[in-house]
Amino acid sequence: MRYSEKIILLVVSQLLLSYVLMGQEKEQYLKWEVGYHQTEDLSPEKWFPSIIPGAVQLDVMKAENYKQPYWYGNNVQQFDWMEDWYFTYKTTFDKPLLKHGQRVFFHSKGIDYQFKIFLNGNRIYEQEGMFTYVDIDLTSHLKEKNELKVLIMPVPKIKEASEYVPRTETYRQNARESVKPAVSYGWDWHPRLVTRGIWDETYLEIRNESNINNVDFTYRLSDDLKKASIDLFLKGSHLNGKNYKWLLKDKTGSIVIEKEGVLNTKINKISAQLNNPELWWPNGYGDPVLYENEIFLYDEDGAVLDEKKKNIGFRRVRLIMNEGEWERTGDFPKTRNRSPASLEVNGLRIFAKGSNWVHPEIFVGLITPETYEKQIQLAKDANFNLLRVWGGGITNKESFFDYCDKKGIMVWQEFPLACNNYSNESKYLSVLEQEATSIINRVKEHPCLAVWSGGNELFNSWSRMTEQSLSLRLLNSLCYQMTPDIPFIYTSPLYGMGHGGYVFYDESNSKGPEVFQWMAKEDKTAYTEFGISSLSSLETLKKIIPQDELFPPKSGTSWEIHHAFEAWGKDSWLQLPFLEKYFGKIESIEELVYYSQLSQSEGLKFIYEEARRQKPYCSMALNWCFQEPWPTAANNSLINWPNEIKPAYYEVANACRPVLSSLKVSKFLWSEGDEFSGELFILNDTYNSIPAGKLKVTMIYDGGKKISIAEWDYGKCKPFENQRGPIVSVKLPALKKGLFKIEIDVIGNSNLNSTYTFLCQGENVKEIIPEGIN
């Protein structure tokens, strides 16, 4: 639903400013106060001003002079006491002037999580669930002066997980009987901070007797994608006998469908056919073409009673079997083939490059359209075409999907289930059904929607759900009924997909400790999570860690609160033992940040490029994770909160270029005298042919010395096909400076150039970072 054309009324300090357009509709934003109380029947002792949308924690923090910012040092722990308290929001307003037949609705796009609503002391509504819009007709209850209260119930918990054991798996189990995002209960990059309150747009709305409640825009594309058969379902009040006009405008504003008529029932179906629709394409494969759909409702005299506008796009998306998988077969007894994990859009296989989207803010009420716009632009600039919206977090606000539509970013939308064995009980299932239905309705018409997923890592031992779990069967059933053309998967990873690893160096991995080693031996259909942790920038570290704790980092300090220690095992995400094993004793915070970020950059570059080298069998590479909801000291993210780009982001963006040269190297850490070698590739994810050409490979070391390693005259690359080149090698000289680079220079086409950094250990190495490398 869009309200951009509606009349808006802002209520400031009980003052009603009435601004009337078309004499029909009003939105009134109200001023709220909030207070807390220990039991449901009590009233707050104090009332504080509340900023809406927001969270109860933020209002109390401001009113009671908590240490700020909440993300500094251990300030976040100030909120711990609130979980089991009740909060009440309160507002008062005068009864609006209503024309004949007009009604007043209380509308909220999100109240987190379980709540009851009272008007003038009478309970008029209750709901469990933060994703279902609240829409209550207040008209018959209104007095001249009215008091509206929203009572927020305590945080959902289960008794089995009542003991407060930070950073254990039992912790998040509190979420397994509710549709409250599990991340709030604590994650390896998110403190325990269970936010609550009104978190999305909330207002009074005055509606005409005749209005359009909902417009469902559905279409079927012909097999050859040349025709779109469109069905529009109009739902509303008092539509009978009213005139409508339906306009569909293309990207230039030209009208391509125009229909007028008279409505006659409660639900009206209007159909039309569009020939040669311009298709919506994901980033890197074409333009994300949008059309504008408009519906106008008129009275007998031709005056506009209501109108609805939205952008829509035409595309066909499928999840098909990875190329070559059907040819894989084993001996008897045969088990099934792997699950399909290859996205096909408008008839073309897509190599999906992207990232896992988590909360951009701990306090989801603070997320604005600008938050989304900036970050989705960064995703596009990184050459990404897919974001997996991870099931541990929220389903985003409407504007998230608008920006993904506009920027050609496909959305893999998970339902709010993650790393738990969610309940099979009817109470949970009924809340889930309500919330999932609301989520599907929020997202279903956006062309960016590519895949539904039941949630995160549900079929793994730490969650223990299966295909028999009723909540997943319910979600599959709802998605099938409401959006049969959109792929649905129960969870990620499915059979054949891979999650992890998350560090550069892991001695327990039997395929080799370095990311370069295990990744080269994998054969997954899709790498839907993988990460390399790194420190945040020095600027961020100084903002969140008190000066006296800054160096050396120690557990039990703000470093630990910000996930550098004990976040996921003892040494993560800082990974100090690895860093000192590779780079020697580290003497300064600057060196620490540099080495940590270098390992993230080179590790992620290897995984993205290797996943692409494994095409066509491999279909997808999504790192863990894109951003973070508060400033961490160390994390897997590419972007520090709120929007600070880590060096790895640029390396990933380069590794995701539609076409590039690539060198597959067996390890990062070399020794003096080793025969360094790598295999050359041209990687082509586009449906263009890439002309033949020549490239040169050069080693650069010790502050600018060069060795020419090889040249390769590569042939023409076919559309969507990589080209494999020769193995090139060089005997490593006795380096004085440990870090050295390999550069690929594509003659006359520097957009395809690539550069890699490696480390050499040896007797002659006196320092790690040579001049000219930085």
Add this chain to the structure above:
Amino acid sequence: MRYSEKIILLVVSQLLLSYVLMGQEKEQYLKWEVGYHQTEDLSPEKWFPSIIPGAVQLDVMKAENYKQPYWYGNNVQQFDWMEDWYFTYKTTFDKPLLKHGQRVFFHSKGIDYQFKIFLNGNRIYEQEGMFTYVDIDLTSHLKEKNELKVLIMPVPKIKEASEYVPRTETYRQNARESVKPAVSYGWDWHPRLVTRGIWDETYLEIRNESNINNVDFTYRLSDDLKKASIDLFLKGSHLNGKNYKWLLKDKTGSIVIEKEGVLNTKINKISAQLNNPELWWPNGYGDPVLYENEIFLYDEDGAVLDEKKKNIGFRRVRLIMNEGEWERTGDFPKTRNRSPASLEVNGLRIFAKGSNWVHPEIFVGLITPETYEKQIQLAKDANFNLLRVWGGGITNKESFFDYCDKKGIMVWQEFPLACNNYSNESKYLSVLEQEATSIINRVKEHPCLAVWSGGNELFNSWSRMTEQSLSLRLLNSLCYQMTPDIPFIYTSPLYGMGHGGYVFYDESNSKGPEVFQWMAKEDKTAYTEFGISSLSSLETLKKIIPQDELFPPKSGTSWEIHHAFEAWGKDSWLQLPFLEKYFGKIESIEELVYYSQLSQSEGLKFIYEEARRQKPYCSMALNWCFQEPWPTAANNSLINWPNEIKPAYYEVANACRPVLSSLKVSKFLWSEGDEFSGELFILNDTYNSIPAGKLKVTMIYDGGKKISIAEWDYGKCKPFENQRGPIVSVKLPALKKGLFKIEIDVIGNSNLNSTYTFLCQGENVKEIIPEGIN
């Protein structure tokens, strides 16, 4: 629906014998004729008598003096011409005498496959699908003399598979746009013979104005299984103001629930609670306790207007993760864990032993309750507790489920999809939705129902369906909505389950050619198909193969028509090269039958026992296949058509005893001088403790010579736990007769004894079958 208490009218040669009970209801069985015609608009040139239920092929065969029986020699090919012809059934009847408000219905429980119904020349109905009951109110169309016609459309085919290439995979693709069982189009044990016609009970029925149309009996068991909360949903016509009585009787006939009241709407819900319900248990785990549910409808004067009776049972069935699977985890990147494949009934894990149920008759109209009763008794006597009703065949008639209920045989019910990539088009999906809904309604209240499955081998390369296939998502959604408490799987095999192999000796298997070798190295969650082919008995062979073709068997003869050659590759199912490699040149049909059946017996014994030795991880062993729909020359079945027991049946029954001694041996074929060895086990699938005891192992050879190999004092076995014993061994003497036996004698408990036959090759071996072995 049951009609046992209803008035029945048989129409014989147009003569109406009217027998009236309660003055209310009538069933009239009509006399039918049938004829064929080449186009839809033509009428048959000749009309033949038709036996209903039956098939059009059978009626033509009799009327036109085809060679009989249809299963002899190549007689089956006489039906080939019929596929693209139309058939019309015709009957005439007088308008029945009707009391006030009474209506006449045409009711059929099955018309195969696509048809139109005409009354007095007017088309009154059409349907695609053989599993949806036809129920048409004829009343307003009736004249004094009436003619009813059923027009049967040609066999469904797809244009891509129109070329007639017997025994190829494209063959069965004709079924992929219909809900016609795929097996009719030809399988490795089923000729191409696409049956059609009226295949289940069909009659006119006179109904009172007030009647009960349907009784839905649903219940929820409390977590501790001590309380059943029952909801009865009554649906019917003119129920308002009528009195009902509801009786639930336990197995002794005692009334445990009695409720009376007045009905008031079209759908009435009546609830009750039953404390300490006696639970329904599968064979080997307790009694399959049934209750009788009765509903009576009365008029104001207390006269019975209608009644419905059915048996019901209380049980809770789940598909849970195999024991130990959650402890299995690999390196990063981690994929999902395997799919759960362990049945839990009433809180106890069950080791599922059973078989794959196929068509018991090619002409499904010939299947009677007696067919089902005999075969289900055989399944029970084989110590089976589960039948997988394979998706290539039909959903069975109602009495199948009644017998499974009574005998404690759980049913894994597949929908009619097998080995095809079924269409995603809306036409197919709408027929599938109708048929699946009917199937679910037919089966859902039977306590024997344990698992729904979408169909056979759909996620394998020869089918190429996936979790994204719309037909499977539809089936999952329907089952979730209609029977949420019953497990649903998309197909078999799922990830971790195994299908195959199907022969004793397969050189292509990398784990070893003998079934003893590959099976010992497997770690599947469930062996849901496996088989060893063998010849049928000499009596059967003589019945189906002309004397002059009998020996030696040759391809291109009746042997091939009956699946001994070219049924599944060149040498199956006879497997002559294997038999001669093991047993030498075979000189008679008697020897051939003996060796073939011996290899089936010992091979299947090994697989069932080895699957049980792999418990608790392994949860299931279901051989391919239980029976066959016509007499084959060679097949994997345990029972030859119609009901002849193969020797392997007895060995399988022994291997499935709840408790037994077992010897795990590494191979079947030994050489003179080898150190023969095997590992001892006590296998216990029951929830009883097995007392400690002693057993002796003896080798018997050359017509009665014995060598004592070992003794074992085994300890007490815990409930549902096996006990592993020592490895015992003996140096093989120079045998004169190739076959030798190993016997396990459990002292004082001969029910647990086991015997195994092996083969030794060596210079001294002069003959294979020694005296005293047979």
